Amino acid sequence: MGHWSRRFIRWIEGIRLEQASGDLALQIHLEELSHLRQILAKLNRAILALARTEQYRPWVSLLRTVPGISTLTAMILLTELGRFCGFLRSMNCAVM
Numbered sequence: 270m271g272h273w274s275r276r277f278i279r280w281i282e283g284i285r286l287e288q289a290s291g292d293l294a295l296q297i298h299l300e301e302l303s304h305l306r307q308i309l310a311k312l313n314r315a316i317l318a319l320a321r322t323e324q325y326r327p328w329v330s331l332l333r334t335v336p337g338i339s340t341l342t343a344m345i346l347l348t349e350l351g352r353f354c355g356f357l358r359s360m361n362c363a364v365m
Contacts, residue, residue, distance in 0.1 A: 278302070316344050 282299060286292050320329045320340050325347060332343035 273302075313341070316341060320344050 278299070281295070284295065286295060317340060319325060320343070325344065328347055329340055329343045332338050332346060333340065338346075
């Protein structure tokens with residue numbers, strides 16, 4: 270998903286359509302956009318807080334030394350790989 274600037278969103282908010290139903294639909298979509306942006310901001314803050322915990326901080330710091338790896342990308346890698354490694358361990362135990 271791309272990033273729409275506040276200026277662009279304000280421009281869209283100023284659009285008036287010929288039909289009242291079109292105006293209503295546009296307003297509903299803009300409200301949904303605002304709500305989703307709030308949710309994403311809240312999730313990002315929670316992920317950043319988790320990245321600063323003792324469990325993740327050293328690993329996030331290490332991963333961030335790789336060019337192009339952000340805190341968010343590091344946390345995705347750590348949490349997904351952790352689940353995958355746990356799955357592999359359980360498969361290994363099941364086979365033995």
